[in-house]
Amino acid sequence: MTWQETNRYKTILHAAEAGKYGVIAAIAYNIEQILGLVQAAETAKSPLIIQFFPWAITATDGLLVRTAAEAAKRASVPISIHLDHAQSEAIIKRAADTLPFDSIMVDMSHYEKEENLAKTRALVEYCNARQIATEAEPGRIEGGEDGVMDTAGLKACMTTAEEVDEFVGTGVDALAPAFGNVHGEYGPAGPQLDYERFEQIRQQARGRVHFALHGTNGFSPETLKYCVAAGVTKINVNRLVLDDYYDHLRANVGKMPHTQLIEEGIQKVADLTVRWMEICGSAGKA
Structure with missing residues (x-):
């Protein structure tokens, strides 16, 4: 059996593709x-x-990552560990060589396209040699998040059908297309997604890669369900599952024992995440 057939990230997304549901990332x-x-x-x-x-x-010398990998190993359901938006070759190599990641997003989207492709290809090869799956961003999704370079000064570029072939050619396992989604916060109008473009991208890929959805802050359940129905299998979330946790901290810090604050915080994350797992259709699929 090849490593591709046992890699946790790939098996999770493969099952999601077959079952037509989305997996919370x-x-x-x-x-x-x-x-x-x-x-x-x-x-x-x-x-x-x-x-x-x-x-x-x-910040944690990888300790947080090792902790998650240990928790994933003990879980009764499939859980994989992913490095998101790795934008430097040094950090990608360090992660691939020393940490228990199942997959790494090789994000070279801050380079011009030719250089992005060349660097992505080389780093995909590096990760694959260490049995790690990869993800990349064709086009450029605008905005920035914690510790991720803000590309606002660079032109947001919607993914084109041609780019799909170019990126599939780098050997990546998943693509995070740009079709109106942004990192960080959406303006008052909310997400303006170009579903027609996504459908063209999906058709061009012809099942050769999985699709990851980036930039879901403030998404409604309906929007997310629509994206899953359109063929997205990996749903990147940040605030969507953490908002209740931060509200809880803001409301209760200093007003209850620290241990209680922590335990109730864990429960807030769990409850909100379950809700979105149900929305994405992955509940009961493990």
Whole structure:
């Protein structure tokens, strides 16, 4: 059996593709959030992807990542560990060589296209040699998040059908297309997604890669369901599953014992994540 057939990220997305549901890929910043996400997956009987920004590697010397991998190993449902928006070759190599990631997003979208493709190809090869799956961003999704370069000064470029072929050619396992989605916050009008463009991208891919949806802050359940129905299998979420946790901290810090604050915070993450797992259709699929 090849590593591709046993890689946790690939098997989770392959099953989602076959079952026509979306899998929550949630950013975690601390141990409470890791615990809450794992608890949600167990409760909903759903697969899960736990993601980290490169910040988690540098700030905690990888300890947060190892903690999540340990929790994933003990879980009764499939959970994979993903590095999101890795934008430097050094951090990608460090992650691939020393940390228990199942997959890494090789994000070279801050380079012009030719250089983006060349660097992506080389880094995909590097990761694959270490049995790690990869994801990339054709086009450029505007905006920035924690520890991720803000591309606002660079032109947001919607993904084209030609780019799909070019990026599939780099050997990536998943693509995060730009079709009106943005990192960070949407303006008062909310998300303006170009579903027609996404359909063209999907047709051009002809099943050769999985699709990841980036930029879901403020999405309604209807929007997310529509994206899953359109063929997205990996749903990147940040605030969508963490808002209740932060509201809880703001309302209760200093007003209850610290241990209670932590335990209730874990529960807030778990409850909200279960809700979105149900919306994405992954509940009961583990």
